[in-house]
Structures are given as structure tokens and as C-alpha cells.
Amino acid sequence: MLILFSFLVLTQQQKDVEFDNKNYWTLIDRISSDNVYRIKNLTNPYYYVQVTLFQDDWSFLLNYDLNQIPNLNTSRGDYISFYEKRRTRFLKIEPNGKIIYITAHSNSSRGNYNIxxxxxxxxYCDNSCSNQGECYEDGCECIAGYVGSDCHQTAMEIQEDKNEIYFYGNETQFFYLNIDGYDQMDIQLKLSTNSYQGIEIILQLTDALIIPSQYQLSNEESYIKQSKIYDTQPLDLIFYSLSPSSDNIQLVFAARPINSPLDTIVCILTIELSKYDKSENTFSIIVIIIIVVVISVAVIIIIILFFICKSIRKRKMLRMQARLRMARLEGQQQNQITQQQDYENLYDLLTPIPIQDCNNQDSCAICLDNLNNNQEVRQTHCHHNFHSLCIKEWLQKNKKECPVCRSNLAIKDVKTNQEPNK
Structure with a gap:
């Protein structure tokens, strides 16, 4: 049952093309996800397919393949008309004796079309030319003022020097530039506007004509380049060494105001066409490189000088600290020497005396031992007697006062305080 059902479904979707005596076949069919048409009896070297939709269907895609049913988006088809979202689709097929399979795919299930x-x-060319366009093997050749794969779209030719285009409301305008007059030349287009809301620019890299919208286009759509210009943000387009491989090569782009009210003059697009001078650009690049190098060298020199100055200041500070330490050590040594000299001077001023001249003093006030123990005795100017070793140790401890009466033993007090021995 499953095999029979699949066969009935396939039979319903796949239709065999039966030509009349003029090799002509036509049918009004209903839109479906996969309508397949098969051509078996091939008597001509070329076959042409034209589909006219009765309603807008942006998902409708016409493909073909030989000896097999086409795969969506991988087999050959009319992708230009698909990108343009047009109601008319066209195929040119050279079967070489093989069976032709044609698919008409749509995400919708409503509506009809004529195939x-x-x-x-x-x-003939790969499309049916309109607006007096001439059909050649490599496509339609449009007359002046028309562009597109089948010459269906009116466009303005960009002239040299300055072009000013007025936009009314949110209308879309197309422009083209014939490249055959600029063989082996670099071209520069400068686009600017007086609108703060901006203008959307679509540069065409395919024969398809993509109408700009307010919505951001997918980055995967590499067949176009989208840009936006504002009154403060112009756009420069440079095309290097455009050498045409055939006649009538064109650059086509579209423009549309962004968020513009209807039925009013909203903005002006200015397009300036000129030959691009590489020497000026090269000179500018060289100047910029020189400036960058000079600034970089200056910054490096400043950084080096900063670290050198920092190192010099650090060495000066270390030398100053060393000098202060040396001065402090010298001061301490000088104080020690001075103290030693004072101690020696004071000790020399103490007069050695015999034990009988001790003025009835029996013991040393420092060690409390008897003075009469065969030790040398010295007397201060205040007439107090001590063992020489005891008073020497006393003076070494930087004590300049008498251990008994606390009189000053310094040199300056010797003459004033000294009294004769009794």
C-alpha cells in the first residue's frame, strides 16, 4: 500500500510534457511544494521554459537537471529572477539527448501559474529581453536607460563629474555606469547626501536587480554589497583596473531613502565620478606611514629618556644616602673619639696621691673597698679619693660627675672648683 500511495503521489506531481506539431506545450498548474515536469521525446538541441506567476510568490524557484530530478538550490535554475522576486521565470536548457526534469518549487500551496x-x-539568450533589448547567446543587451537580466528596469546613467538626484518619498532609483569607456583605468565614485536620516545603497554584483528595503539584508547574500550614507558620512567606491572582457560592461546600483515620508522631497543624492589617482593615494599613505613612524620613534625615545632620568635620579639618591650614612658614621666616630679624649683628659686631671693624704677617707666610694690595699689612689678636685681603676671605669662610662658629691669633673670646672689640699 505504501509503495502504491507513493507511486500515485509521484504520478500526480510529475507530469510528462507532450509537444504539439510546433514543439510547443503550455499548462496552467497549481502551486505546490514540488511540481515535476519530464521531457522525454527530445528532437531539438535547445529547449526554453517560461513560467508566469499569477500572484507574488517570493519563495518560487524554477530548477532543472538531466536524467534526474533537480535538487533544490544545487541544480541549475533561474536564480536571478528568484533574487528579484519576479513573477516571470525563464530557463534555457541544452539536453544533449538526455531526459529533462524541471521542478517548480514553492513554500506556498495557494495560487496558480502558467508554464x-x-x-x-x-x-537564444537565457532570458526574454524587454524594452527593445537585443537577445544574444550571453544574455540581453539593453539599450540606454535600461538595466537588468532582461532589460526590464529603467535606470539613470552616471555621467562624469557631478550628478545630483532628487528623491521623492521612499522611491527606489537605479543607476548604471558603462565601464567600456574606462579600459585599464581606476574609477572612483563619491556618494554623499544632505539627509540626516540617510540613504541605503545597494551595489549589484549580479545581473539580478535587488530592490532595497528598510530591513538589513543577510550577510550570506554575497551577490550584493549594502551600504548606508548620511549627511555626515559619505561613501567612496573605488574600482581598480576595470578591463572589460566584453562590450557594454556595467556597474549597477540602487538607492533608496531611509525612513522617508511619502510625496515629499526628502533628500538629494550626489554622485561624483572621477578617475582614481593612485599616486595621490600612495603619497598620502607614505605621509601617514612617515607620521606614524616618527610618532612611534618619538614615543620610544621619550620612554627611554624617562627610564634613563629615573635611573640617574635613583643613583643620585643612593649616593646621597651613602654620604649621609658616612657622615653619620663619621659623627659617631668623632663623638666616640671626643668622648675618649674627654675621658682621657679627665682621668689625667686626677692626681695620684699617697695613702696618707686621703684626708681620713678609708674606703673607695665606688667599690667600697679599703683604700689601703696597695692600689693606686687618685683624688678629684673636690678632694674625694678613689682607686685609680675604679675612677677610670667610672669615667669610661661617660660619667663626668664625682661619685660622692656629684661635682662636675670636666676640664672647665677644674680651676674654678679645685681647692688646695689640706
């Missing part, structure tokens, strides 16, 4: 297929011995 027409015919065979021919003559080769």
Missing part, C-alpha cells in the same frame, strides 16, 4: 515549454534549433 510554457518549447523546443528550437536556434540558440
Amino acid at each position: 510554457t515549454i518549447w523546443g528550437s534549433k536556434d540558440e
Whole structure:
């Protein structure tokens, strides 16, 4: 049952094309996710397919393959019309004796379309040209003022020097530049506007004409380049060494005001076309490089000088600290020498006396031992007697006072305080 059901479904979706005696076939079909058309009886070298949608369907995609059912987005198809979201789709097929399979895919299940297929011995372009465009093997050649894969879109030609374009409301305008007159030349386009709300610019990298919208386009759509310009943010486009491989090569781009009210003059787009001078740009780059190098060298020199000055200041501080330490040590040594000299001077002023001249003093007031123990005795100017070793140790402890009466034993007091022995 499952196999029978699958066969019935496949039979319903797949239709065999039966040509009339003029090699012509047409059908009005309902939109489906996978409508398949098969062409078996091939008597012509070329076959052409044209589909006209009766309503807008941005998901509708027309593909074909040979000897197998096409795979979505991988087999050959009319992707240009798909990108343009147009109601008319077109295929040019060279079967080389193989069976042709054509799919008409849509995410929608509502609506109808007309599909027409015919065979021919003559080769035409990959689309049906409009607006007096001429059909060649490599595509439509449009007359002045029209662009697109089938010459359906009106456009303004960019002239040399300055072009000013007025926009009314949120209308979209297309522009083109013929490259065949700029062989082996670099071209520069300067785009500017007086609108603070800005203008959306779509540079076309394919024959498809993408109408700009207010919404951000996907980054995966590499067939276009999207930019926005404002009154304070112009745009420079540079095209290097454009050498056309065939005649009538064009640059096409579209422009549309952003968030503009209807039925009013909202902004002016200014397009300046000129030959790009590499020498000026090279000179500017060299000047910028020199400035950057000079600034970098200056910064490096300043950093080096900073660390050198810091090192010099540090060495000066270390030398100053060493000098202060030396001066402090010298002062301490000088104080010690002075104390030693004072001690020696004071000790020399003490007169050695015999034990009988001790003025009835029997013991040393420092060690409390008897003076008459065969030790040398010395007397102060205040007439107090001590063992020589005891008074010497007393003076070595930086004590300049008499151990008994606390009289000053310094040199300056010797003459004033000294009294004759009795």
C-alpha cells in the first residue's frame, strides 16, 4: 500500500510534457511544494521554459537537471529572477539527448501559474529581453536607460563629474555606469547626501536587480554589497583596473531613502565620478606611514629618556644616602673619639696621691673597698679619693660627675672648683 500511495503521489506531481506539431506545450498548474515536469521525446538541441506567476510568490524557484530530478538550490535554475522576486521565470536548457526534469518549487500551496515549454534549433539568450533589448547567446543587451537580466528596469546613467538626484518619498532609483569607456583605468565614485536620516545603497554584483528595503539584508547574500550614507558620512567606491572582457560592461546600483515620508522631497543624492589617482593615494599613505613612524620613534625615545632620568635620579639618591650614612658614621666616630679624649683628659686631671693624704677617707666610694690595699689612689678636685681603676671605669662610662658629691669633673670646672689640699 505504501509503495502504491507513493507511486500515485509521484504520478500526480510529475507530469510528462507532450509537444504539439510546433514543439510547443503550455499548462496552467497549481502551486505546490514540488511540481515535476519530464521531457522525454527530445528532437531539438535547445529547449526554453517560461513560467508566469499569477500572484507574488517570493519563495518560487524554477530548477532543472538531466536524467534526474533537480535538487533544490544545487541544480541549475533561474536564480536571478528568484533574487528579484519576479513573477516571470525563464530557463534555457541544452539536453544533449538526455531526459529533462524541471521542478517548480514553492513554500506556498495557494495560487496558480502558467508554464510554457518549447523546443528550437536556434540558440537564444537565457532570458526574454524587454524594452527593445537585443537577445544574444550571453544574455540581453539593453539599450540606454535600461538595466537588468532582461532589460526590464529603467535606470539613470552616471555621467562624469557631478550628478545630483532628487528623491521623492521612499522611491527606489537605479543607476548604471558603462565601464567600456574606462579600459585599464581606476574609477572612483563619491556618494554623499544632505539627509540626516540617510540613504541605503545597494551595489549589484549580479545581473539580478535587488530592490532595497528598510530591513538589513543577510550577510550570506554575497551577490550584493549594502551600504548606508548620511549627511555626515559619505561613501567612496573605488574600482581598480576595470578591463572589460566584453562590450557594454556595467556597474549597477540602487538607492533608496531611509525612513522617508511619502510625496515629499526628502533628500538629494550626489554622485561624483572621477578617475582614481593612485599616486595621490600612495603619497598620502607614505605621509601617514612617515607620521606614524616618527610618532612611534618619538614615543620610544621619550620612554627611554624617562627610564634613563629615573635611573640617574635613583643613583643620585643612593649616593646621597651613602654620604649621609658616612657622615653619620663619621659623627659617631668623632663623638666616640671626643668622648675618649674627654675621658682621657679627665682621668689625667686626677692626681695620684699617697695613702696618707686621703684626708681620713678609708674606703673607695665606688667599690667600697679599703683604700689601703696597695692600689693606686687618685683624688678629684673636690678632694674625694678613689682607686685609680675604679675612677677610670667610672669615667669610661661617660660619667663626668664625682661619685660622692656629684661635682662636675670636666676640664672647665677644674680651676674654678679645685681647692688646695689640706
